[in-house]
Every structure is written in C-alpha cells, then in structure tokens.
Amino acid sequence: MTYKRWVFVAIFLFGIGLAFGSTAPAGATGFISEEVVALRELAAFLASLPPALIVILIFLKNTSALMLSFILSPVLCLVPIIALIANGWLIAFVSAVVVQEESLGFVLAGLLPHGIFELPALILGQAAALSFGAMSIILVLKKESRTVLVSTVTKDVGRVLLALALFFIVGIFHTIIIVALLEEQTRDLLMVNIKQNIKYLIVAFALLLPAAIIETYITPLLLT
Helix, strand or coil: CCHHHHHHHHHHHHHHHHHHHHCCCHHHHHHHHHHHHHHHHHHHHHHCCCHHHHHHHHHHHHHHHHHHHHHHCCCCCHHHHHHHHHHHHHHHHHHHHHHHHCCHHHHHHHHHHHHHHHHHHHHHHHHHHHHHHHHHHHHHCCCHHHHHHHHHHCCCHHHHHHHHHHHHHHHHHHHHHHHHHHCHHHHHHHHHHHHHHHHHHHHHHHHHHHHHHHHHHCHHHHHC
C-alpha cells in the first residue's frame, strides 16, 4: 500500500479518537483529574525555564514519541494505532471540557497556532510508522513463515492459532532482526521502505520545530 493511503488510514484512526473523545461522558473527567494537576505542575515548572529551552524540550518530546512509535511499529502496528487514537481522543475530550469552562475561542487559541504544524506532523509521522510496521509484518509472514502456516492449517486449526501467535510475538523480532540482515532480498525491501519513510519522518520533525516555537512564544500570548 502506498504512503498516501497510509496517510488516510492515519487520519481515519485519528478521527476515531476524536469521535470517542467528543462523546466521552462528563463523569470521565474524574479519571484525568490527577493528570491535569500533574500537567499544571509541569507547566509551572516549564514557565520558570528559558523559552529557548522550552522549545527544545517540546521538540524533543514530540520527536522522541514519533521515533519510538516508528521503531516499535513492527509489533502489529499497535503503537502508532494507539498513538493516533489516543491523541485524537485527548484533544477532543480536553477541548470539550475547556469549552464548557471557558469558550470555543479559548480552545482554538490554544490549539490552532501550533496545531497547524503539530497535527500534520503527527499524521505524517504515524503514517510512516504504519507503513514500516506493515511492511515488517508482511516480511515476517512471507516465504518460509507463510509455507509453514499453510501446511499447518491443513492439519490442525488449533496449531494454526498457536503458530500465528508465535510468529507474531517471536517471529516479528526474529525475522526482522536476523532474517532481514541475512537475506539480501528481504533486507533490500526493508531498507527501501525505511529510506522512504525516514524522509516523511524528517518532514514531520521539521513541522514539529515551528510548532514548538509557536507553542512556547505565541500560544501563551493568545491565551492571556
């Protein structure tokens, strides 16, 4: 599947998170009350730091989250999927709460300036992670692994389920790390995919820098 299609998949997953977040019950605010307090303490601490350092910290936080998602994406693409849905949910949920306490204009002032860069970076970066993770899983189930599974399915359905579990849990790491390094064709396919998606990650990182600058210098002015 092309990268453009993975972008649409990422947007869809993010939209699912937005839908869940916007329909979350009002009583759910109690579940994040402690997190809100912790975030306020963190914000107070960051306010005491030089603005340039805050920009660097925000940028490093966002880029490290994208890199972690990319690296762990071969594990059934769970990390990028969870990241997209969770971010959509959090934005919609917090926005709904803030609208009730403040106003829609307050929410837009807090989100739009840096969100113009940060949200596209999230979508582009996580789409690259989904693309890489899917390619890795396909390579795991290719050739020898696929042959074993097909032969097993004719014998015992239970053994197929066990084989699938073992292939996905153990085979992902074993095949990608060992087989991909030893088999030239597999290694080449994986390297082509990595090179393509690294370019999109770089674009995402480039977007996160102005997002961090705006979040540090402009957003606080708009909120006050």
